Amino acid sequence: MRNIKIVLRYNGAHFYGWQKQKNLRTVQGDLEDAIFAITGERVEVFGSGRTDKGVHALGQVASFHLETNIPLKNLQNALNDRLQSDVRVMSISLAKDDFHARFSAKIKTYEYVVQVGGVSDAIKSELVAYFPYDVDLEKMKKAAKMLVGKHNFKGFCAADTQVTSFERQIFDIQIKKVGKIYKFSVTGNGFLYNMVRIFVGTLLDVGRGALSFDDVEKALTLGERKHAGQTMPACGLYLKSVKYSI
Amino acid sequence: MRNIKIVLRYNGAHFYGWQKQKNLRTVQGDLEDAIFAITGERVEVFGSGRTDKGVHALGQVASFHLETNIPLKNLQNALNDRLQSDVRVMSISLAKDDFHARFSAKIKTYEYVVQVGGVSDAIKSELVAYFPYDVDLEKMKKAAKMLVGKHNFKGFCAADTQVTSFERQIFDIQIKKVGKIYKFSVTGNGFLYNMVRIFVGTLLDVGRGALSFDDVEKALTLGERKHAGQTMPACGLYLKSVKYSI
Numbered sequence: 001m002r003n004i005k006i007v008l009r010y011n012g013a014h015f016y017g018w019q020k021q022k023n024l025r026t027v028q029g030d031l032e033d034a035i036f037a038i039t040g041e042r043v044e045v046f047g048s049g050r051t052d053k054g055v056h057a058l059g060q061v062a063s064f065h066l067e068t069n070i071p072l073k074n075l076q077n078a079l080n081d082r083l084q085s086d087v088r089v090m091s092i093s094l095a096k097d098d099f100h101a102r103f104s105a106k107i108k109t110y111e112y113v114v115q116v117g118g119v120s121d122a123i124k125s126e127l128v129a130y131f132p133y134d135v136d137l138e139k140m141k142k143a144a145k146m147l148v149g150k151h152n153f154k155g156f157c158a159a160d161t162q163v164t165s166f167e168r169q170i171f172d173i174q175i176k177k178v179g180k181i182y183k184f185s186v187t188g189n190g191f192l193y194n195m196v197r198i199f200v201g202t203l204l205d206v207g208r209g210a211l212s213f214d215d216v217e218k219a220l221t222l223g224e225r226k227h228a229g230q231t232m233p234a235c236g237l238y239l240k241s242v243k244y245s246i
Numbered sequence: 247m248r249n250i251k252i253v254l255r256y257n258g259a260h261f262y263g264w265q266k267q268k269n270l271r272t273v274q275g276d277l278e279d280a281i282f283a284i285t286g287e288r289v290e291v292f293g294s295g296r297t298d299k300g301v302h303a304l305g306q307v308a309s310f311h312l313e314t315n316i317p318l319k320n321l322q323n324a325l326n327d328r329l330q331s332d333v334r335v336m337s338i339s340l341a342k343d344d345f346h347a348r349f350s351a352k353i354k355t356y357e358y359v360v361q362v363g364g365v366s367d368a369i370k371s372e373l374v375a376y377f378p379y380d381v382d383l384e385k386m387k388k389a390a391k392m393l394v395g396k397h398n399f400k401g402f403c404a405a406d407t408q409v410t411s412f413e414r415q416i417f418d419i420q421i422k423k424v425g426k427i428y429k430f431s432v433t434g435n436g437f438l439y440n441m442v443r444i445f446v447g448t449l450l451d452v453g454r455g456a457l458s459f460d461d462v463e464k465a466l467t468l469g470e471r472k473h474a475g476q477t478m479p480a481c482g483l484y485l486k487s488v489k490y491s492i
Binding site: 009010011056058080084085086087088089090119120121122123124125126127130 | 255256302326330331332336366367368369370372373
């Protein structure tokens, strides 16, 4: 039995997220159905993490065990033929027996893309978020530095979370601006529910002057959600890459 | 009563085209509903032309008559607040009394975007078409030159058309390649049903060697659809601009 690793790219707009749900279209569900249709095997596909409804992936990693002895390149082509055009297997490879897309993951990078000001881009309304206010890039970069490091991120986490430990390590936050488009790139060893979307909402609110550095400091030290900024919409969020060694 | 001209940008993926249809979401229908909600006036919005289901616009032009005395900039903002995010009014202006978005149009430019080869882009599956075969750019440019000029384009027109005259003038066809992405830009004084999508399908088929220059010549001179190439899908097509003076 082979342990197979795949790298996926998908547009999350028409999926109810990664995780299988009855009678709803999900990435995991589509993949498992496609593998079944091709091989006759009902496997469970493990993702590096769940992505929410509307969230995209440039490099989601998944793994699954397969008995069928089909060459991997053929399996990739068969999957891409069968899957709808908004999800694609970008690469496929044999993984070690103990590899697990979720439990073996060490570092993830998310990207958040937002248009600041102007008339929002109708063509990319499902691919780029929109923020109507002017922002100060240098202020946002300064606030981003405050978030880097090992912290208790309870203040940057959606209230309905089930986790008990809120400590995560953020290695890097980059903000790049091209015209009205701002790209936030956030790398860390793990992420709480909605954490990147709250990070970006907080940084944008600092950038427009609605939040102060002191508010960010309070959200970090007091762990209270009310000091952080808004949760930005799913459409701007991309799971960019997952690394399995440090 | 003012005659108002608007320039629109929209993503056609979730519209059943431009033209109003009962119980289906259309760009014209959404605009007329939004104008009614803002002003209480039921107006008819004339587009420069119909775009089909799935076809996008970067610069569709529309016009309508309005009694309500609202400043134009306020009307633009109110429309953009009320419209869904996949359609936006990019500019608004007062037009001369005799201006009509459709009947006054002189020149239109369509753009067609297609990825050639590789794994198709899942993120942009509703924005970029896909062609799986290698193509020869120089061959396509040579075939494109054959289409430029005043011709009877009956061979490049969907069979179910209602028109009786098939003569149109194509001023220019540009093909630009960036990596795997090919952009076809077609400018003319008018377009038959599916004409740009058949142009691009024909050029790609010439580029891959499935059609010859002789086939293109036959489609032009004999006016028979069977000599031209396939109709490319709607998702790659953009109405780029409309000009009202030559």
